[in-house]
Amino acid sequence: DTAVSQTPKYLVTQMGNDKSIKCEQNLGHDTMYWYKQDSKKFLKIMFSYNNKELIINETVPNRFSPKSPDKAHLNLHINSLELGDSAVYFCASAWRGGGEQFFGPGTRLTVL
């Protein structure tokens, strides 16, 4: 069984569109994250949720809206997509206070 899964794996879309990425973890972790990795491979945290509550929001444009229906799921909705949103988005999960994060396979978003 996959520990952290994301869908879709690839997403190609036009500027101005709205899209969502879904993430699920079956590890029972209480904390989930979204990261953005740009073309230079810099890995930046976007959001962190603990037991469905937002605990970190790292100066991300409000076009990005995370939603956690339960502690096993953390979805990312992006409105009005821009060229600069093109990147690989990783979901991850962990125990809060633990040093080990488990990453999903990533979603490669390309905005044309």
Added chain:
Amino acid sequence: GQSLEQPSEVTAVEGAIVQINCTYQTSGFYGLSWYQQHDGGAPTFLSYNALDGLEETGRFSSFLSRSDSYGYLLLQELQMKDSASYFCAAGGANAGKSTFGDGTTLTVKP
């Protein structure tokens, strides 16, 4: 805030030992983690230091000195498959936040 510095590139030969350093400036530092990422793949966890000292896991070891705000990842008996990017990451006391360094690209040559 948190910031971490690590070298951008390191090159070594098969069988050698390489050390990747990481210095950090953080508020409420909790611990230092290391991740490996192959091209096209996801970061995978290698090691975590919450306390000062050395943690050993097979060919990989990680060290932390809180007083020096410094850590390193030591890779021994390098293999070609170790060619990848390596990230250090600092967790804050909140532990809800994890800041990653910019990554070190390790190239292992025959």
